[in-house]
Amino acid sequence: MDFKNRSDAGRALAGALAAWRGQPGLLVLGLPRGGVPVASEVASALNAPLDVLVVRKLGHPGQEEFAMGAIASGGVRYLDESTLAWPVPAAEVEAVVRREQAELARRERLYRGERPLLALEDRVLLLVDDGLATGATMRAAVMAVRAGRPQRIVVAVPVASREALQSVGSVADEVVCVFTPEHFRAVGQWYEDFGQTSDEEVCRLLAKS
Incomplete structure (x- = not known):
């Protein structure tokens, strides 16, 4: 399965979440930037309000695309040392955290x-x-919102690796995923257009909602 773009993926995801339409108190939170166009389609289809939850990946020093953890709004920090091929000195971790916190x-x-x-x-x-x-x-996003004492936290994505679903499923109440490929290398490989979402587009979609 390939999605044309994030809007197309959002419509597919909205179909998988149709049972939540009309749920009292439903709130859609998009993770900027790329998650917001997806979340906008979901919120529109489910007639639910849209907001953002800002989360930043903590890239491994020297291999930024590889996540060693993440931070989220509210001072939340998640560090998964089991994913590291070698220990990262605390000073280097803190340097990454400071940069991403900014x-x-x-x-x-x-x-x-x-x-x-x-x-x-x-x-x-x-x-x-x-x-x-x-x-x-x-x-990190689940950890951040859990402190707000929601009734239920549902993680919803168009595509994910099996390992990621298992990891997130251990902290969320429910996980909904449209497509879980057997051979997963990167999220972008399952999109025809995976161009970077701009700050301007995020702001436009939030204003529209």
Whole structure:
């Protein structure tokens, strides 16, 4: 299965989540940037409000595309040392955290301004991204929203590796995934168009919702 783009993936995911349409208190949270176009389609189809939860991957020093963990809004930090081929000195980890924390704060200001995150208590949350490779950022997202005491946390993605689904499934209440390929290398390989989502598009979709 290939998705044309993130909007196409969002419509496919919305179909898999159709049972949640009309659920009182339903809230769709997109993980910027790539998860927001997907989440926008889901929120529109389910007639639910859309918001963002800013999460940043912690890339392995010298191999940035490989996640050793993630941070999320609210001071949440998740570090999975089992994924590291060798121990990373604490000073190097902290350097990565500081850099990503600065970018997280920038995005918070840009996407949210002075607007606080919508209340999470007793709500059903759909955490949406464009795909899961390691699951590190989504685990951090689940940890971040769990503190808000929601009724249920549902992780929803168009595509994911089996390992990521297992990892995220251990912390979320439910995981919905349209497509779990047997041979998974990267999220982008399952999209015809996987161009980078811009800050401008994220802001436009949030304003539209």
